[in-house]
Every structure is written in structure tokens, then in C-alpha cells.
Amino acid sequence: MVTLKDVAKAVGLSPKTVSRVVNDDPAVQAATRELVQDAIRRLNYVPDYAARMMRTTTSSVVGLMTDVVATTPYSVDLVRGTQSALRERAQTMLIGNTEGDAATEREYWNVFQAHKVAGVIYATVHHRPVDLTGTDFERPLVLANCYSPRRDRPSIVPDDEGGGYTQARYLIERGHRRIGIVSLNPAIRATALRGAGHRAAFAEGGLSFDPAFEVPGFVGPVMSEALVAYDAALRLLSATDRPTAMICGNDRVAMQVYAAAATLGLAVPDDLSIIGFDDMSIITETLHPRLTSVALPYFDIGRIAVETLAAIARNTENAATPLSQLVPCPLIERQSCRAIG
Numbered sequence: 001m002v003t004l005k006d007v008a009k010a011v012g013l014s015p016k017t018v019s020r021v022v023n024d025d026p027a028v029q030a031a032t033r034e035l036v037q038d039a040i041r042r043l044n045y046v047p048d049y050a051a052r053m054m055r056t057t058t059s060s061v062v063g064l065m066t067d068v069v070a071t072t073p074y075s076v077d078l079v080r081g082t083q084s085a086l087r088e089r090a091q092t093m094l095i096g097n098t099e100g101d102a103a104t105e106r107e108y109w110n111v112f113q114a115h116k117v118a119g120v121i122y123a124t125v126h127h128r129p130v131d132l133t134g135t136d137f138e139r140p141l142v143l144a145n146c147y148s149p150r151r152d153r154p155s156i157v158p159d160d161e162g163g164g165y166t167q168a169r170y171l172i173e174r175g176h177r178r179i180g181i182v183s184l185n186p187a188i189r190a191t192a193l194r195g196a197g198h199r200a201a202f203a204e205g206g207l208s209f210d211p212a213f214e215v216p217g218f219v220g221p222v223m224s225e226a227l228v229a230y231d232a233a234l235r236l237l238s239a240t241d242r243p244t245a246m247i248c249g250n251d252r253v254a255m256q257v258y259a260a261a262a263t264l265g266l267a268v269p270d271d272l273s274i275i276g277f278d279d280m281s282i283i284t285e286t287l288h289p290r291l292t293s294v295a296l297p298y299f300d301i302g303r304i305a306v307e308t309l310a311a312i313a314r315n316t317e318n319a320a321t322p323l324s325q326l327v328p329c330p331l332i333e334r335q336s337c338r339a340i341g
Contacts, residue, residue, distance in 0.1 A: 002045045010039045019273070021227045045134060062086055062309065063112040063120040064095045065105065068223075069145075074250075074296075075125050078144060081302025082121060089310065091118070100223070109137055118308040121302075122146065126222065127157055127190050140312040144305040145298070147324060154312070156305045156325050158189045162327030163294045164197025164247075167275050170292070170331060171245045172205040175341035176273060179207075180213040180236045180243030182253050185225050191216075191249065198247060213243060217253040231255035236273070237264055245273040251283040254291055254336075273337035277329075289335035297327045 004022070008015040013036065020028050021036040039045075064082055069075045079095070086093050096108030114122055115340055119140035124130060129149045132141075147155035147249035171179055181198060184191045195214075202209050215236060217229030229252070236243060237260055248254035254276035258268060266272045268289060276284065304325060 002043045003337060004045070005215050007039050007043060007045050008137065009011065010043060011035050013261075025203040035315045041249065060091045061094050061115055061117050062091055062306070063108075063117040064093050065108055065112075065120055065122045066095065066097050067100045068097070068125050069123045072125050073282070074278055075145075077298035078123055078302045081299035082123075082144075082306055083302075084299075085303040085306035089306070108197065109135060112139075113137070119304045119313060121309060123302075125259060126188050127160060127193075128188065140309050142305045142309045142312070144301050151323050153242040154308050154323055154325075156299075156301050156308060156327060158296055158301065159326040159328050160193035161197040161200075162326070164194030165201045166197070166203035166294050166329065166331050167194070167247045167277065168198040169205070170275060171247070171273060172201060172207065174245075174273070174337060174339040177207060178241065178243045179245045179247060180233075181247045182217040182229050182232050182236070182249060182257060183214060184216070184253070185218040185220075185222055186216050187222050194249070208306075217249050217256065227256065229253040230260050232255040233260035237261060237266065244293075245270070245275070245337065248274060248276045250278045251291060251293055252278075252282040254293070255283055258287055258291075269336050269338040272310075273340075275337055284332070284334065287336070291308065292334045292336045293332050294329050297329060297330050300327050316318035323337070 004018055005015050008018045012019070013032070017032065018030070018036050021033050064079065069078050071337065073211050076100050083093055094112065094117060096111065098108060100104040117139060119142070120137065121142050122130065122132070123144040124146040130143065130146045132153065141153055143153050143155040145157060147157055168179065183195065199209050213236065215232040217227065217232055218225040219228055221228050233246065233256060246257050248257055254274055257274055261268055261272050268274055274291065276291050276293035277296070279293040284291040284293050304327060308325070
């Protein structure tokens with residue numbers, strides 16, 4: 001196994017100088033840094049981070065605590081965004097996926113403490129409140145896709161209300177006046193927030209909101225709910241005065257609405273315009289025509305969470321770190337919506 005002394009011998013420098021390069025000491029001259037880094041790559045030297053952690057009070061490791069984010073395809077971008085931002089800072093990630101189990105979560109808090117992590121990002125698959133009052137953790141902590149009801153922790157969350165507004169406004173601007181909604185589970189926060197955005201756009205466009213035109217696409221307890229979007233859409237689209245456009249709670253719902261439209265002989269977008277939410281490429285790029293959708297900015301949430309964590313650690317900002325940051329949900333336009341009238 002190649003040691004730091006081996007690298008020093010190869011370049012004719014002292015182990016102390018090589019150590020300064022490994023630890024990214026800004027005082028090291030550029031030529032020396034390049035010489036040492038070339039030898040590190042050539043000799044395949046791997047720094048002993050465990051030994052470094054024993055000599056310091058914190059490490060270059062950041063903990064990521066998730067419920068099911070790490071194993072859920074449509075939110076794994078949050079993990080990718082976190083990892084990308086950490087890599088730019090020469091930091092690594094220690095991830096704990098709890099599957100929502102309280103005992104497992106307590107174990108991971110202990111693991112993070114034992115590794116002297118520089119901080120923790122606590123992420124959830126649904127935009128929801130989390131109660132961390134019983135968590136004895138003294139390092140910086142940032143919430144991602146969730147928030148503390150007491151607003152005592154920095155949180156990075158998607159602008160669900162703005163995303164709902166974007167969905168409705170996009171259809172209204174294309175002349176649609178009878179707009180149906182197949183929403184997410186009524187029990188989750190995103191449903192209420194996006195609904196507020198829909199109604200704001202309707203009011204702005206001079207449209208009245210008809211509760212009969214909104215039905216849930218999921219029913220049952222959160223995380224174990226049943227997808228009923230096909231039947232819900234079938235009922236809405238079978239009405240004499242059916243919607244000319246459908247807002248969907250997510251892209252899985254949109255896929256079911258496509259199927260309901262096909263059952264009734266309705267063509268997308270000629271007979272029915274459809275807009276989704278999440279921008280799951282496996283769905284949006286596979287449906288024909290391709291689905292217009294509002295993206296959940298999971299990648300950006302992960303990156304901003306890392307930046308916020310770094311700002312807390314530096315503690316050099318003139319102003320306090322914002323307790324809540326809304327990340328915009330951008331529209332990704334494809335071919336599933338058309339103008340009418």
C-alpha cells in the first residue's frame with residue numbers, strides 16, 4: 001500500500017509538504033501542488049481519512065439522512081445534487097436510508113456522530129414537516145424537501161404552489177377554460193400547495209374553480225396509497241361537458257390519464273391537453289406525444305442544501321442563513337398540450 005512517505009520520496013519533498021497538498025493548504029505553491037498531485041495519481045495514493053478524522057474534531061464527510069429518497073427513482077436526483085456539490089468541495093457523503101423507521105434513524109445519528117461528520121442534510125421523499133426535537137445532534141443540520149414546524153432549522157423546499165400556478169397558467173394561456181385536475185393524495189402538503197397555485201391562476205384568468213372537476217389520483221395512507229388516477233380520469237372525461245385539458249398531480253398520474261383518454265378514443269393533444277408534474281424522464285420521454293411537465297428541482301435542492309450547510313459551518317455571513325428557501329419548479333414544454341379557441 002502506497003504511503004504519504006512514498007509520495008514524498010518520489011517527488012523529493014518532505015512528508016509535511018505532501019501532507020499540506022493532500023489537505024489542500026492554499027499556501028502551497030502551484031508548481032509544488034501540481035508535482036505532488038501528479039505523483040499521487042501515478043502512484044495511486046489514497047489518503048488515510050480515518051487517521052485524519054482521529055486528529056480533528058470534524059471530518060470532510062457530510063451525512064445524508066433520508067427516508068426513502070435514496071431508493072426512490074424520481075427523487076434520487078436529490079442524492080445526485082448533494083453528491084455533486086460535495087465533490088466540488090472535496091467532501092464525501094455518508095448516506096443513511098431509514099425507510100421511515102425511527103430505530104434505524106437513531107442508529108444513523110449515532111453513526112454520524114461517530115464519524116464526526118461536518119454536518120447533516122436530512123431529506124424526505126415528500127414535502128412535509130419533520131419533528132427533530134428529540135435529536136441530540138450538535139453539528140450543522142439542513143432540511144431538504146422538508147421543514148421544521150417551529151422554523152428552527154434551515155430548510156430547502158420546492159415551490160409547489162408556484163409549480164401548480166405554472167401548470168394552470170400554461171393551459172389558460174392556451175385558451176383552455178374547462179380544466180380538470182387529477183391530484184396527488186389529499187393528505188400530503190404538496191396537494192394543498194399546488195391546489196392553491198391552481199386556484200390563483202384560475203382567479204387571475206377570470207375562471208371559477210369547480211370542485212367537481214378535481215379528483216384525487218391516489219387514495220389511502222401516505223406511502224401505501226393506491227393509484228386510482230385511471231378511474232378518476234375516466235369519470236371526468238366521460239362527462240358531456242368534459243374538460244379540454246387535465247392537470248396531473250405527477251407524471252404517474254398523467255400516464256393513467258393518457259390511458260383513460262385512449263379508452264374513450266380521445267387523442268392527445270388534439271382532443272385533450274395533459275400536463276404533468278415531476279418531469280420523470282422515464283415517463284415524459286416515453287409517452288406519445290411526449291409529456292409537458294413541471295419539474296421537481298430535486299438536484300438543485302441537494303446542491304443548495306450543501307451550500308447552506310457550508311455557509312453555516314463558515315459562519316462568516318453578515319446576515320443569518322435563511323430559514324426557508326423555495327426552489328422554483330420549471331416548466332418543461334413538450335407536445336402534450338395545444339392551444340384552442
